[in-house]
Amino acid sequence: MSDSESVVDVLHIGIVGDYPGGMAQVVNGYLDWNFSRCEINAVASTSGRRDPLMPFRFINAVRRLIGFTSGTRKKVVVVHLSEGGSFIREGMIVCFARLLGIPAIAHLHGANFGEFSSRFSWLTGFVLRRATGIMVLTDEAERIVRCLAPGVAEIRRARNAVSQPSSIVSKEKKVVFCGELSHRKGIDTLLAAWARIDRRDWELQLAGPDLIGIGPKPGAGVSYCGPLPHHRVLDLQDRAAVAVLPSRDEALPMFLIEAMARGCAVVSTRVGQIAELVSADCGRLVEPGDVDALVESLSLLIDDDVLRDSCGQSARDRVRSDYSMQVVGADLDQFWFSVANNSRSDSVKWARRGKL
Numbered sequence: 005m006s007d008s009e010s011v012v013d014v015l016h017i018g019i020v021g022d023y024p025g026g027m028a029q030v031v032n033g034y035l036d037w038n039f040s041r042c043e044i045n046a047v048a049s050t051s052g053r054r055d056p057l058m059p060f061r062f063i064n065a066v067r068r069l070i071g072f073t074s075g076t077r078k079k080v081v082v083v084h085l086s087e088g089g090s091f092i093r094e095g096m097i098v099c100f101a102r103l104l105g106i107p108a109i110a111h112l113h114g115a116n117f118g119e120f121s122s123r124f125s126w127l128t129g130f131v132l133r134r135a136t137g138i139m140v141l142t143d144e145a146e147r148i149v150r151c152l153a154p155g156v157a158e159i160r161r162a163r164n165a166v167s168q169p170s171s172i173v174s175k176e177k178k179v180v181f182c183g184e185l186s187h188r189k190g191i192d193t194l195l196a197a198w199a200r201i202d203r204r205d206w207e208l209q210l211a212g213p214d215l216i217g218i219g220p221k222p223g224a225g226v227s228y229c230g231p232l233p234h235h236r237v238l239d240l241q242d243r244a245a246v247a248v249l250p251s252r253d254e255a256l257p258m259f260l261i262e263a264m265a266r267g268c269a270v271v272s273t274r275v276g277q278i279a280e281l282v283s284a285d286c287g288r289l290v291e292p293g294d295v296d297a298l299v300e301s302l303s304l305l306i307d308d309d310v311l312r313d314s315c316g317q318s319a320r321d322r323v324r325s326d327y328s329m330q331v332v333g334a335d336l337d338q339f340w341f342s343v344a345n346n347s348r349s350d351s352v353k354w355a356r357r358g359k360l
Contacts, residue, residue: 012344013077014039016046017065017097018084018111022233023051026258027084027113029234030164037167037329039337043077049094062093069097073104080107080344082139085131086114091124095131107136107347109340111162112145115188115253115276121148128152137343141255142277157347160339164256165332168324172267173242175316177206179302180244180268182237182259183251186215190250190273190292197250197298198226206306208248209240241266245312246305251275252292265323269315271301281327285318 019028020035034044049065050058072079081101085094101108110132114120121128129152132138137158140146149159185191191210195218198208203225210222211229222228229240237259241247247263247270254276261281264270270287272278282289288301305312325331 010041011077012042012341013072013075013079014042014044014340014344015069015072015079015081016044016084017049017069017081018046018094019050019052020046020048021051022235025052026164026256027086028052029166029258029262030111030113031084032234033166033329034336037333039333039340041341042337049097050090058093065097066100069101069104069106073106078344080109080136080340080347082109082111082340083135084111084113086112087116087120090114091120091127091131095127098131099134102134102136107343108134109137109139109158109343110135111139112141112149113255115251115255117142117255118144118148121152125152132156136347137339139339144276145255158339158343162336163327163332164258164261165327165329166258166261166265166323167329168265168320169242172316172320175245175267176243177306178209178240178244179206179246179248179306180209180211180240180263181248182211182232182240183249183257184213184215185210185218188251188253190252191216191218193250193293193295193298194248195223195226196295197302199223200295200299201303201306203306209244211237211240238262238266241268244268245316246271246287246302248272248298248302249278250290250292250298251278254278256281261323261327264319265328267316267320269305269312270319271298271305281322283318283322285315286322287315287319 016031020031031046035046047065047068049062083094083098098108098110132153138149138156139160139162183189208226211232213231241263247268249260249272251273256277270282273292274289290297290301
């Protein structure tokens with residue numbers, strides 16, 4: 005086969021760059037990986053919430069999309085959406101890509117997608133029905149998509165993936181939490197639990213935007229690092245022995261996958277697909293908002309060196325077998341390649357059928 009037949013150009017649009025949040029890390033991971041049949045590029049349509057440059061990034065993303073139509077290779081655009089304004093902003097890009105004759109995959113993120121799609125079912129369905137394919141992270145998202153977008157050619161369950169470090173560094177007596185400090189992420193539960201733990205010389209490290217106003221000195225045995233670039237988050241995970249995420253809502257959090265890849269034992273909650281990710285030998289799962297259970301689980305891992313080390317090694321093995329880019333990358337490569345080669349590219353006929 006010629007190069008134009010054997011390689012597909014894939015353009016990712018969403019949050020791209022060294023920004024906090026799982027969506028950016030998913031796209032960055034794709035850019036770092038060498039796929040066998042797909043050549044990956046990406047353009048930012050936003051940098052996240054309250055981005056003052058968002059209109060300019062959006063216009064630039066549309067310009068890149070128009071330029072993406074040139075060349076002889078098959079193409080597919082992967083648009084990363086969460087909820088709220090993303091379904092208008094990136095949703096418009098899905099529709100525009102189809103008008104340009106480019107197959108468009110909607111890659112759904114966001115812990116509150118279920119609630120959003122219930123409140124704005126017309127908007128959600130309108131965007132999803134115009135996608136050539138849809139990637140979902142959770143069982144709930146898949147059920148919603150099949151209800152709101154029946155007949156979409158491809159719906160694929162995706163797994164967020166990471167490139168696993170070849171070795172781990174010596175662990176310190178640190179418990180790390182990375183993410184926005186908010187009620188949704190369970191920071192109130194975590195701080196209440198930490199105040200009751202016999203932590204001795206252990207430290208709880210918090211990193212992320214402060215949405216509840218804990219201030220620079222949140223309490224004894226707690227350090228607040230503020231929002232950090234991604235490489236600094238990885239440094240915290242490298243040194244921490246335990247990763248904690250007591251969220252009330254999640255999809256498939258990159259923070260946990262990255263921490264597990266770096267040998268952290270895990271304490272988290274049974275929401276989203278976390279129970280699928282964190283098996284019993286990797287750490288402990290509790291119910292959202294259960295301070296007593298969080299105290300018990302964190303204390304157990306802090307006090308038992310053998311159990312903690314065993315959970316950290318099992319977590320690392322778990323990521324290697326099911327969530328490493330080495331494993332997930334092959335499925336992504338096949339999916340993007342298949343959508344690009346099997347979808348219709350005649351935008352005029354497609355539009356006349358009343359689908360836009």
